[in-house]
Amino acid sequence: MVSRRDALLNLAPLLNRAPGSADEVVGEGRLEPDAEVLEADDLVLAGPLAWGVTVRNTGGDDDFLVEGWVSGTAHQECRRCLTDVLTEARAEFVMPMAYLPSEEGLRLDEVADDDEERLVFGQPEVDFAPLLAQLFAIELPLTALCREDCKGLSLDGVNLNEHPELVEEDRAARADESPFEVLKDIDLTS
Ligand SMILES: [Zn+2]
Structure with missing residues (x-):
């Protein structure tokens, strides 16, 4: 179990069958994404994002299932009067995940056999921050109102x-x- 300001998980225990290997890796924490990640999702956060991630070995050699949640509060602009509005959101997700050794970090697999989205990681140390920030951003309403009768x-x-x-x-x-x-x-x- 980790608990810190980033969202790095070491999945190495899932990758080898040696003694000391694990069937799941669990992490949780409060994430403060760096500026680059926030900009990519057009996010202005009112505080850290709370998150939890569990990665399980699904029995195949390099096939995993990631299950998690992320929640927090973002600043948005009222679409009518442009004042600051605080919006709370929470996203939950379950996605298949595969290990394909490479120099690359966590990414969405674009050449999956079927239409299902799959995450792929190339290194045992996985930074979930960009994924968590993106899933949180998707959960936010596109526009906000400071009040119904603004x-x-x-x-x-x-x-x-x-x-x-x-x-x-x-x-x-x-x-x-x-x-x-x-x-x-x-x-x-x-
Ligand atoms: Zn307003």
Whole structure:
């Protein structure tokens, strides 16, 4: 069992049949992904991601099953008023995994025989951080609202939640700018 700020698991005990080998490797921790990983998934986290991963030998020589979860809180922008919104999410996953010795780290197998997605790792030491961050990011809603009835921004960029007295004024201003207003000026008789 590991518990630290990264998500590295040493799967070497699963790879050999020698005494001291194991049928499963379990890890959990609180992950602070590096900037590169966060950028790849367009993530802004409010704190570390909690995670747990179990990798089991499924009986074949190099075939494994990875089961895990990741949860945390991300900053998102309200789609109407652009203020900061904190969104909690939790992802759970089960995926087949295979060991194909190479220089490469954990990756999705693109040449699997069937349509099923498979993870492949080339080194016994596996960094699960990019996978965990990606699965967490997928679980987040595409857009967020600070509240159901968010009034959004006025044409001048004023937050109407903070200035509800401007809502009517803004509505009138928008009516003036409506693209349909232009249609009034088109002479349909010509
Ligand atoms: Zn809002």
